[in-house]
Amino acid sequence: MARLRGRGFAAVNYPTGMNLGGDPSQALIHSTTTGTFVITLSSVDLGQGLKTVVAQCAAETLGLPLEMILVDTADTDTGPHCMGTFASRGTHRVGNAVIMAAREAREIMLEVAAEELEVDAADLETDGTGFIKLKGSEEKKIHVVDLALAAHFKQGKTISGRGIFLKPKSEPVPETGEMDPDSCQAHACTVAEVEVDDETGIVEVLNMYNVYEMGRALNPAMAHQQIVGGAWMGISHALFETTEPYYPDRAHGPTDYSEYLMPGPADLAAMESVILERPAANGPYGGKGIGEMTANSPIPAIANAIYDACGVRVESMPFTPEKILRGLDALRTANA
Template identity: 80%
Template sequence: MALRQGRGYAAVNYPTGMNLGGDPSQALVHATTMGGFVVTLSSVDLGQGLRTVVAQCAAETLGVPMENIIVDTADTDTGPHCMGTFASRGTHRIGNAVVMAAREARDVLLQVAADELEVDADDLETDGTGFVRLKGSAEKKIHVSDVALAAHFRQGRTISGRGIYLKEPSTPVPETGEMDPDSCQAHACTVAEVEVDDETGVIEVLRLYNTYEVGRALNPAMATQQVEGGAWMGVSHALFESTEPYYPHSREHGPADFVEYLMPGPADLPEQTSAFLERPAGNGPFGAKGIGEMTANAPIPAIANAVYDAVGVRLTSMPFTPEKVLRGLDELRAGRAG
């Protein structure tokens, strides 16, 4: 009887958005009288950082500091239409709509500034610090807040923009079944290192190595958190979570409620190393793809493969309980004895 270590890996491809009947997202951008920019959406931030990435997309496109951006996701009834925050579509679909709306608002911003500076709008640029400048000149400039005030109180103009991202719906070709069901695909590979006690059947995940190709990681810190948080969910699914056999009615088997529902704590989480391979998507905002649900996928088969490498037991149903490991070991021993 011994502790046996093994290594396994798994790779996944994951689609962004759905194209079966159209999958649009809209965004509105308008300037306040003090030079802030409100981005209005009907999309929900589930904790994955959508509001931050949306603010980044708007600030980069408008050419203003991020602190000038206000993201409003308060009301799906009065806000612009969005299909929702699902299918790893948030950054890609919503980000594209925000970029389109911000471009339109920026055009108006430059036109108003041009009238104030008495120059051609094509000769102006936003510098990212809060000023609209004459290209090639450090002196001829106007602050965005002054542009907003001029638009509202002197020129009678609204600095605003609208954006909608909709990829043309795809339907299957009857003869072949071929279709284009998504906007783009992200890719990932996880390597898992585990230790298995062949006497008790207990599995411990020691380390995870994650590599993700997600187009361009617009916010590397949040992308890393997404990957490692998703991997935590993958470990939880692989080793602990279960509502078998008949959730929520069976009291004899499985948890009665979430108080009894098994999930890993901090001591159960493995060391993680994560890296990104950037291959910008041609149709994504600044090259981004989606990185949502896929982060929980690869660790599960990687752990199963690592267990097989360690003790030769092929696990095919979750969670990978000690009982399943021991039954598998018994079958292996019986096979050798036979």
Template identity: 95%
Template sequence: MAKLRGRGFAAVNYPTGMNLGGDPSQALIHATTTGSFVITLSSVDLGQGLKTVVAQCAAETLGLPLEMILVDTADTDTGPHCMGTFASRGTHRVGNAVIMAAREAREVMLQAAAEELEVDPADLETDGTGFIRLKGAPEKKIHIVDLALAAHFKQGKTISGRGIFLKQKS
């Protein structure tokens, strides 16, 4: 009987660390007293543009200029949990966590603005330039810098949000 020889190749993904069956991503966002928003992640930008993508997601969700968004990916010990920056998961998983965090922060931001302007939060909108204004009366407005100071020092609030994205199993 003749011996048959060939070549083969096998690939496997063996997740290490804390993989308990899910693929979660978390994001934190908060306003500083200068009106900038800081996004804290444990996923890092490896040249794929993750910092830009998540900053754009937050800016659009908050209704603020992109230059008011800062992204911190420095420390996995103090940042929120994330499975890592691998495959093509960053934009989808981390981006969705950032959107969720920004939605929560937007609610707090609008409530704080409503308190300052003495209106209902549902009657407010953002204009994309840093102002939160009353719908139908754009002259009644407050800039995010003034709002961040008022929320922090006058109202005793932190404009912040937390997002956790976990893709459901199909």
């Protein structure tokens, strides 16, 4: 009896967004009296970091510090429309809508500043710390807090903007089948190294290497976090998760959380992940979506590594000890 080692790889190309009846997200942005720019969205952040990423997009476009941006995703009844945060679309669709809204708001912000400073709006720039200043001058400037007060109480203006990003529905060209169902695709490759115990059938993932081409990583630390978390989910799907672990009798199946198998912190593979950046022309500052794909390539990579280790070709998830042992038995019978 032996512990057999193997290595396998798998690659994935993944579309950003979807192509049902058109794929829109909208955003509104406005300045409060204190110069805080509120982004109103219906998009939901359930931990993937959308609020952080769209705040970065708005800060970059407005030329203001990140601390001056507040993202409000409070209510889908009253907010501008969003299809939802799924299909790896949030960063791309919502990010683009927020940039569009911030551009419009920036134009008005500069107009208000121009009136306050008695200069031409075209000669103004933002310095990234909260000041709008005359290009080449250190004296002629106004802070956005004073600007917001002036807009509200002197000039009677709203510093606001609207953002509408719509990816129209794409129909295939009948003659060629050519179409544009997504705006861009992200690409990744995973290499898994496993150890298969041919006595117990247990598979352990020892090492995992991931490379992602994701346009520009708008927040590299969060992108890395998403890759690692997704790879863990991939390992979980590949080796653990099922609601029917005691086939064929459902009566012996799990009934609650405590009987649903998932890998814990002790089942982790040593993980190395690399991000490659090739900005997408239509992405918000070049970004694409990688939300869903991070759980994909680990699964076939592990299946291929199992084949490399012991010759068993597993064809359904999860790759349980039972399936490995049955596969090994079949190989022995075939070779006998």
